[in-house]
Amino acid sequence: MSEQSARLVRTLLLIFLGLWLILTLFPLYWQFITAFKSAAETNRTIPTFWPEVWHFENLAAIFAEPSNFGALVDSFIIATGNTVASLVLGSLAGYAFARFPRQAGGENLAFWILSNRMFPPVAVLVPMFFLFDAMPWGTDSYLSLIILYLVFNMPLATWLMMVFFRDAPRELEEAAYLDGYTPLRAFVKVTLPLVLPGMISVAMLCWIFAWNEYLFANLFVGTQVRTFTIVIPTFTHGSQSLWNLQMAFSMVAMLPPVALFILLRRYMVRGLSLGVVKG
Amino acid sequence: MSVAEMPDWFVHKKLRGNLIVARWVPAALVGLPVLVLFAIVVYPTVWMFYHAFQDTNMMRLFQGNWSFVGWDNFAAVLSSGRFGDSVLHLMQYLLFGCVLQVILGTILALTLYEVVRKEWLRVILLIVMVLPMMLPPSIVGVLWKFLLTPSNGAVNQALLNLGLIDAHVEWFNAGVSLWAIIIADVWNWTALPLLIVYSGRVSLPPAVYEAARVDGAKGWLVMRRITLPMLKEVIAIAFIVRFMDAFKFVDLVYVMTSGGPAQTSELPAYIAFQRGIREFAIGEAAAYAIIIFAISAVLIVLFLKYLKKVLKAQGFA
Amino acid sequence: MARLQIEGLCKGWDFPVIDRLDLTVEEGEFFIVVGPSGIGKTTLLRLIAGLETADAGRIAIGDQDITTLPPYKRPVAMTFESYALYPHLSVFENIASPLRARRLDKAAIRQVVTEVAKLLRIETLLDRRPGEISGGQKQRTALGRTLVAEPQVFLLDEPISHLDAKIRHELRLQFHSLEELRRVATLYVTHDYAEALSLGDRIGVMGHGGLVQIGTARDVFMRPRSLFVAQHLGQPAINAVTAHLTGEGAALHVRAGNSSFGFPVVAAHAAALGRGGYRQVTVGIRPQHVKVLRNGEDAPGHHVIDGHVEIYEALGANGVLVADAGGVNLTALTSLERDFAHRQPVRLALQTDAVFYFHADSGDNLLL
Numbered sequence: 001m002s003e004q005s006a007r008l009v010r011t012l013l014l015i016f017l018g019l020w021l022i023l024t025l026f027p028l029y030w031q032f033i034t035a036f037k038s039a040a041e042t043n044r045t046i047p048t049f050w051p052e053v054w055h056f057e058n059l060a061a062i063f064a065e066p067s068n069f070g071a072l073v074d075s076f077i078i079a080t081g082n083t084v085a086s087l088v089l090g091s092l093a094g095y096a097f098a099r100f101p102r103q104a105g106g107e108n109l110a111f112w113i114l115s116n117r118m119f120p121p122v123a124v125l126v127p128m129f130f131l132f133d134a135m136p137w138g139t140d141s142y143l144s145l146i147i148l149y150l151v152f153n154m155p156l157a158t159w160l161m162m163v164f165f166r167d168a169p170r171e172l173e174e175a176a177y178l179d180g181y182t183p184l185r186a187f188v189k190v191t192l193p194l195v196l197p198g199m200i201s202v203a204m205l206c207w208i209f210a211w212n213e214y215l216f217a218n219l220f221v222g223t224q225v226r227t228f229t230i231v232i233p234t235f236t237h238g239s240q241s242l243w244n245l246q247m248a249f250s251m252v253a254m255l256p257p258v259a260l261f262i263l264l265r266r267y268m269v270r271g272l273s274l275g276v277v278k279g
Numbered sequence: 280m281s282v283a284e285m286p287d288w289f290v291h292k293k294l295r296g297n298l299i300v301a302r303w304v305p306a307a308l309v310g311l312p313v314l315v316l317f318a319i320v321v322y323p324t325v326w327m328f329y330h331a332f333q334d335t336n337m338m339r340l341f342q343g344n345w346s347f348v349g350w351d352n353f354a355a356v357l358s359s360g361r362f363g364d365s366v367l368h369l370m371q372y373l374l375f376g377c378v379l380q381v382i383l384g385t386i387l388a389l390t391l392y393e394v395v396r397k398e399w400l401r402v403i404l405l406i407v408m409v410l411p412m413m414l415p416p417s418i419v420g421v422l423w424k425f426l427l428t429p430s431n432g433a434v435n436q437a438l439l440n441l442g443l444i445d446a447h448v449e450w451f452n453a454g455v456s457l458w459a460i461i462i463a464d465v466w467n468w469t470a471l472p473l474l475i476v477y478s479g480r481v482s483l484p485p486a487v488y489e490a491a492r493v494d495g496a497k498g499w500l501v502m503r504r505i506t507l508p509m510l511k512e513v514i515a516i517a518f519i520v521r522f523m524d525a526f527k528f529v530d531l532v533y534v535m536t537s538g539g540p541a542q543t544s545e546l547p548a549y550i551a552f553q554r555g556i557r558e559f560a561i562g563e564a565a566a567y568a569i570i571i572f573a574i575s576a577v578l579i580v581l582f583l584k585y586l587k588k589v590l591k592a593q594g595f596a
Numbered sequence: 597m598a599r600l601q602i603e604g605l606c607k608g609w610d611f612p613v614i615d616r617l618d619l620t621v622e623e624g625e626f627f628i629v630v631g632p633s634g635i636g637k638t639t640l641l642r643l644i645a646g647l648e649t650a651d652a653g654r655i656a657i658g659d660q661d662i663t664t665l666p667p668y669k670r671p672v673a674m675t676f677e678s679y680a681l682y683p684h685l686s687v688f689e690n691i692a693s694p695l696r697a698r699r700l701d702k703a704a705i706r707q708v709v710t711e712v713a714k715l716l717r718i719e720t721l722l723d724r725r726p727g728e729i730s731g732g733q734k735q736r737t738a739l740g741r742t743l744v745a746e747p748q749v750f751l752l753d754e755p756i757s758h759l760d761a762k763i764r765h766e767l768r769l770q771f772h773s774l775e776e777l778r779r780v781a782t783l784y785v786t787h788d789y790a791e792a793l794s795l796g797d798r799i800g801v802m803g804h805g806g807l808v809q810i811g812t813a814r815d816v817f818m819r820p821r822s823l824f825v826a827q828h829l830g831q832p833a834i835n836a837v838t839a840h841l842t843g844e845g846a847a848l849h850v851r852a853g854n855s856s857f858g859f860p861v862v863a864a865h866a867a868a869l870g871r872g873g874y875r876q877v878t879v880g881i882r883p884q885h886v887k888v889l890r891n892g893e894d895a896p897g898h899h900v901i902d903g904h905v906e907i908y909e910a911l912g913a914n915g916v917l918v919a920d921a922g923g924v925n926l927t928a929l930t931s932l933e934r935d936f937a938h939r940q941p942v943r944l945a946l947q948t949d950a951v952f953y954f955h956a957d958s959g960d961n962l963l964l
Contacts, residue, residue: 006498013390017404020387024408027422027466030433034425047433093312100305109313116320118523118575120548122555123568127326128319130340151319154312174647175680177667179745180697183300186668189693193684214417214530219556229415243425250418257413262406272475273482288652289612298646298666 035059035248042243058248062235071231072253074142078227079210081146082153086206087199089150090157091165095187097158098165113155121215124151129220139220145227148216153206160205160271164198165191201271204264208257228253331566337559345562352566362567365545368457369525372546376461377525381518383465384472389506391473392480405477412470420534423463427451456536456544463531468524472517479513480506515586519579526575547571598623598658598671598748600781605643605653613639615805616653621749621781626771628784630792631802632828637785638677640802641751644783645674657748657781668697673742674751677758679734681726687713687737688722694745712740716770732763736770743776750782757786764791771795789829793817801825823959826880826952832916832927835881838956841869850879855923859899862949868963869953877962880952886928887945888917895945903944908936919944 037051137143168191176186214229235245335345356362395401426434427450438444450459538545555564600621607614613636621627642648646667655663662670681690695705713719716736756764792799793813800807809821820826826834839852848861903921915930953962
């Protein structure tokens with residue numbers, strides 16, 4: 001390929017990249033300006049691409065209502081709780097699969113665990129609803145969603161942690177045994193630090209999924225516990241959706257995942273590459 | 280040594296564990312998570328499998344007087360035009376949603392890595408391109424519904440202003456509404472294959488590229504002969520991840536079109552959801568779920584087998 | 597008395613790898629296990645370390661039967677072929693690891709580690725990570741980690757195989773001089789027989805699931821019990837020629853098949869061979885016992901044979917010549933100044949009193 005055509009291709013690709021960036025940013029831009037419009041302006045027949053008046057008080061209005069902030073807290077509790085549970089359980093199982101594949105149930109069990117991610121939600125919804133209803137924690141509680149999200153997050157955590165543990169050389173643990181460490185101490189001293197970046201990437205993936213989940217939350221909780229995803233659609237005036245408030249709130253709710261990604265992107269990339277390339 | 284000559288101790292060898300960890304430890308380590316998963320999954324699965332063969336609905340469920348109907352539910356699902364249509368919609372979605380996302384994601388990821396030279400710029404662009412994934416799909420649905428509102432949506436207005444169309448596009452008419460969903464989904468999730476392929480590309484061994492450079496290969500040749508083959512597995516996995524999620528796909532349909540207008544944008548999982556949660560035809564919904572899961576499982580297993588064969592042939596697996 | 601005693605050790609997976617192996621290493625002895633790659637040397641070490649479970653047999657150190665003890669309870673320290681240094685910890689922490697396991701206090705740890713580091717001449721590297729140091733330095737760090745543990749048995753798995761020649765030489769000297777190693781039973785595994793010959797008090801040649809021969813280095817080299825042993829000690833490998841014996845009594849003659857290769861058997865050997873009535877044998881001649889004669893040179897006491905050059909390589913300190921001598925290929929060692937052309941005729945002098953005779957089937961040394 002000649003130098004010129006190579007440069008042409010690069011330019012085209014850059015243009016393509018640029019177009020995609022515009023496509024990506026446009027809705028986000030729209031979200032941003034809608035957040036500061038008045039409700040009336042959002043319903044204009046001809047939409048405006050720049051707010052006529054910047055209603056910064058939209059945000060204040062949302063948080064004047066304490067239950068809205070409470071929704072963010074609820075989401076946080078559920079996301080964090082589930083992430084911890086998924087990570088712990090996934091690490092235990094992942095370690096066993098990595099170090100003792102045969103005794104731990106072999107490939108079949110591992111595949112079955114992963115396949116759970118493929119279930120259509122309805123398959124889990126109805127039976128779990130009735131089950132939780134009969135349980136002490138009921139359906140409308142933190143615990144219910146924390147447990148429920150395990151169905152999707154734990155298999156992912158198990159699979160990824162298994163790959164990460166496989167990557168931590170067994171010999172290092174063996175060297176630790178010969179140094180006099182029991183398996184548990186050896187694990188903490190040697191394996192855990194090596195696997196930490198991977199754990200971070202797994203935690204991020206689980207957290208973001210749980211944070212953004214809507215369907216189950218909508219059906220199971222609503223009174224005692226409210227996640228922000230089910231609160232946002234309630235911003236209505238009669239039958240009319242208050243787009244500006246919905247967009248404002250969702251922008252605020254977007255901050256934690258985005259912040260997490262910016263802070264931890266290196267782990268994310270490394271984690272994904274290990275999990276996927278070697279998986 | 281032939282088998283006949285094996286020493287006695289070998290012939291009568293008992294499988295022993297190792298000295299380091301007691302035999303029960305691996306089982307226990309896996310046991311707890313599996314137990315939890317069992318409780319959370321096996322119970323619904325069993326429940327589902329059972330009720331798929333019953334004529335259960337909400338009332339009968341409460342009264343406990345459902346009765347066995349054999350394969351009736353399955354027959355009803357498989358013979359219904361509604362299901363057939365939804366499968367067609369699913370194909371459409373898979374082709375233009377799933378496949379497109381993976382292709383786009385790959386092109387963007389590789390462009391980002393190869394063509395954008397400055398590290399800081401790459402980081403910023405990556406973050407920007409990943410933003411859509413950070414929004415809940417339900418919100419994405421709402422946002423795009425808002426954007427695509429035919430009468431006063433920003434998209435139509437922008438297209439008008441740019442002179443690309445003469446009249447408003449009726450995004451939510453029959454036949455078009457599915458495209459609206461697909462557009463929203465592509466916007467939302469292309470970032471995931473992008474991230475996966477990008478991570479894969481980052482972790483490819485630099486030594487191979489140096490060798491290629493020494494050999495004088497560059498540009499498209501390197502891409503075609505080195506990068507893409509090495510990334511085959513990564514791209515396949517990105518595809519599987521999106522594929523698996525596609526079969527469960529409910530949020531966007533629920534929020535944007537409710538499957539309409541007139542069921543023209545329904546997807547199988549959504550119908551299952553509708554029938555089960557909204558219309559309480561639980562038995563039928565269970566049959567739906569099983570059928571959907573079966574199809575996706577079979578497809579994925581087939582795909583994985585095919586993938587293994589292809590990779591083995593090229594000396595990768 | 598920290599003597600290492602192994603009795604009837606057995607281990608196999610799809611097939612037996614270690615079959616009823618017996619070995620005793622005395623306290624303070626430096627015992628080297630030599631053998632080709634894959635024969636089970638590392639398995640032997642891992643069994644002693646406790647990283648593998650024996651299928652049968654007994655391992656004891658001193659009075660303590662450790663056969664069923666987990667590795668972290670065995671008074672054993674091991675260096676791994678891959679060094680197995682903890683990549684996320686500094687060299688200091690790597691060496692200190694066994695001490696931290698015993699929860700010694702900070703001051704004591706610091707003292708011991710710096711002492712050992714000085715001994716191994718890596719005290720300037722204590723703050724570095726394993727990723728930042730060279731192979732030889734990694735090796736010394738791994739060694740330091742075992743020294744610090746003050747075990748009753750040292751296990752060293754091919755410690756210097758992957759280092760370049762110069763460093764290997766340095767470390768060989770260091771092994772010689774390390775007092776600490778000499779105080780305690782040490783089991784050292786290598787595939788390099790030269791290392792074995794140089795370092796070991798006793799060496800054991802591993803093969804067929806066990807130790808085929810145990811003895812001092814000289815012993816094993818000069819009096820190999822079998823063809824296997826003779827073949828695995830020596831570089832280049834010993835010449836092994838399938839032959840039969842003709843003649844009677846004291847006048848035995850070696851003849852190799854239909855070729856013209858042959859030589860008379862030395863009287864002392866003839867007596868032993870005649871007694872056993874052996875006819876088919878494998879003759880073993882070490883390359884150093886095949887001299888390539890210069891023009892006009894003579895070799896009294898040797899049997900001279902004619903041949904022509906097949907391959908000549910200059911390797912290290914010697915030249916290695918492969919010559920076709922009457923239909924049989926012989927490898928000989930020469931000095932480096934010589935030069936040979938392909939198919940050049942040469943005269944080879946065989947030192948017939950240093951020849952080995954092995955049983956054609958079992959490979960046993962018929963002269964022992």
